[in-house]
Amino acid sequence: MDNGNRVSVPFNTVRPAVFYRDAMTSRHVSTYIDRPLKEVYDYASDPANLPEWAPGLCSSVDRVDGRWVAESPMGRIVLDWAPPNEFGVLDHHVTVESGETFYNPMRVTADGTGCEVVFSVRRQPGMTDGEFDRDANAVLADLVALKRRVEGA
Template sequence: MDAVRHLSITIATPLARAYAFAHQPANFARWAAGLATTLHPTDRGWVADTPEGEALVVFSEPNAYGVLDHRVQLAGKPEVYVPLRLVAHGDHTEAVLTLFRQPDMDEAMFERDAGLVARDLAALKRVLESEA
């Protein structure tokens, strides 16, 4: 079985406010640099410019449960499913991302990816707490 890691961070922002910001694909580039530095809508859907080329990103529909799952498809590669949840914790929010080690990743690549996710979650925290 491939490795899996759950990365999380506590954000001093209520869930409703955190979700209102984070569920909008246009805001992902403000905090999810591990996904892409640019993300824009096209006739095919949301497209991220990555070092490996364009990636189609499909986001979960807006919902009342804090689900921010998304799927990333690079040409010629298997689709990557990224479960991401925002969970109320009193008047704060827990952001939890499940990172699955992909079949073509060695341990060093998986660790690097985990570091990028941790950096992105910290950026989400910084953005949300600075705009509180």
């Protein structure tokens, strides 16, 4: 049935949501930044700036053999960023000393004259509720630091 721009689907044809036991849970953490998207993207996409706004991730970053290497609470890590793009994608991989790699989805999207930065915190297998909450809160603290840094507050 057509209701203007909407299409109604009879209730009995909708499939129920299926949740898989091993599916990774994500929590989307975001902050609004009162600066243009390009300015925020340019700053946040430069790994050299990470210690200024993401001290929970790393305290220093250097280019070593063409890769970004950082000192972090997890030890030495390697950072691989999405190539520069016009879509605000700041996805990155973090490889820890054990060789395990973690994918971190991150976006900057326009929102009026400012922008929103969204980081998807992924719950890792075996992570407790408390650990997941601490991880999400650490990311939020980093995003707030990014906001302050870019807004000049």
